Amino acid sequence: MKKIALFTALIALAFAANAQSLNVQSAMTDMKRGYISKAKTAIDKACAHEDTKDQAKTWYYAGLIYSQIGEHSKNPKSKYKDLDPDWRNKTYEAALRCKELDKNGEYKQSLKDVFRYVGNDIYNESTDAFNNKHDYNLALSLADQAIKVFNNAGDDDYANSSYYLAGYACYALNDTVGVKKYFTPLIRRSKVSDDFKSTMVRVFNIMFGVYKEASDTANVLKTAERYTKMFPNDANAHLLLASAYIWTGNTNKGLELTNKAVEESKGSVGYPIFLCAAAGNYEQAGDFATAEAKYKESSELNPNQVEANYGMAGMAYNRAVERVKAINEIINSGDFSEEADAAINKMTQESKEFFAQAIPYLKAAINYIDGLPDAEKEMKRKNLYDCLTTLNTCYLRLEMDEESIPIQARIKEIESKAK
Secondary structure (H helix, E strand, C coil), X not given: CHHHHHHHHHXXXXXXXXXXXXXXXXXHHHHHHCCHHHHHHHHHHHHHCCCCXXXXXXXXXXXXXXXXXXXXXXXXXXXXXXXXXXXXXXXXXXXXXXXXXXXXXXXXXXXXXXXXXXXXXXXHHHHHHHHCCCCHHHXXXXXXXXXXHHHHCCCHHXXXXXXXXXHHHHHHCCCXXXXXXXXXXXXXXXXXXXXXXXXXXXXXXXXXXXHHHCCCHHHHHHHHHHHHHHCXXXXXXXXXXXXXXXXXXXXXXXXXXXXXXXXXXXXXXXXXXXXXXXXHHHHHCCCHHHHHHHHHHHHHHCCCCCHHHHHHHHHHHHHHHHHHHHHHHHHHHCCCCHHHHHHHHHHHHHHHHHHHHHHHHHHHHHHHHHCCCHXXXXXXXXXXXXXHHHHHHHHHHCCCHHHHHHHHHHHHHHHHHHC
């Protein structure tokens, strides 16, 4: 009797294992025929059963089926649109489980498509949060999730865009720690796709500015050097390296490289912008006359732009601020001599003249951004914020309180959207 009972139990176990194998197969058959609900039921049973829950094949099929559920969820006319609101997490979990069990790499390449499907969906939601909802915290959180998904797929090209979006969201939130966290993996890449090269220009420039603001001399130079190493034929890279040389005290080498880069970029579509970057280098070197000449040349070549106007405004504004700082140093020193008073009066007048010079250029830059299409306008949001805050400071310094009121309102509106 014992032997018969054991034999009977083994037959029952074999039948159950067979049923589950059939469940895996029928799940895929049902999916191919469009019977998504039946496919879900079958694969859920296979994922829970002792005989099939540890098979990579089971979880690969689960990932495919839940991806299809996700596709139906985007179609309001589909009868399966509400089949499983948690389809994205389940797809991702299935892909992770398959990757863990797939010791021989049988599903490695095919599994990338499952990871990509989930990652792209998260990434698209992140871009919507950034561009349309202006919810930069949500955009950051979602982009961070997309990074994890693409990294699990071993897919650097897809991950790069998510790293950029996360870093740019941090930039919008003035979170420099976050900017470095997400942009550092990008600037350490040995290479990127051709489609991503224009994005990397912005990444390197932002990182350069972050390190420069922190007076991190070593990383200012390293960032510029990495840029030229990644793009050895890019004049933008050479201009940034030239700026790094000037900032670290090697002015002659910096200006020499600046002139070379400008010369090489002549005739290109981006030449007016190269001139603005070159002007910034000359301003940094203290050659304001040459800087102004290059900004004006850029404006003549392309009057409809923000860079030259903001560059001219920034140059005047910075010179005004230098006078204000010098005045404060004299006041804080306790020097009440006639010479000190004369110096203060002279620099006060000069600072007002420079603040006044900046205003028309700032207004021109703001008007340019305001006239852009919404999608482009959002990409210039940081530029707009900088222009508005600089213009507001100019108005306040010149006691133009009435003019300052609408500018302050716009600044608060931008800040409220960034929270």
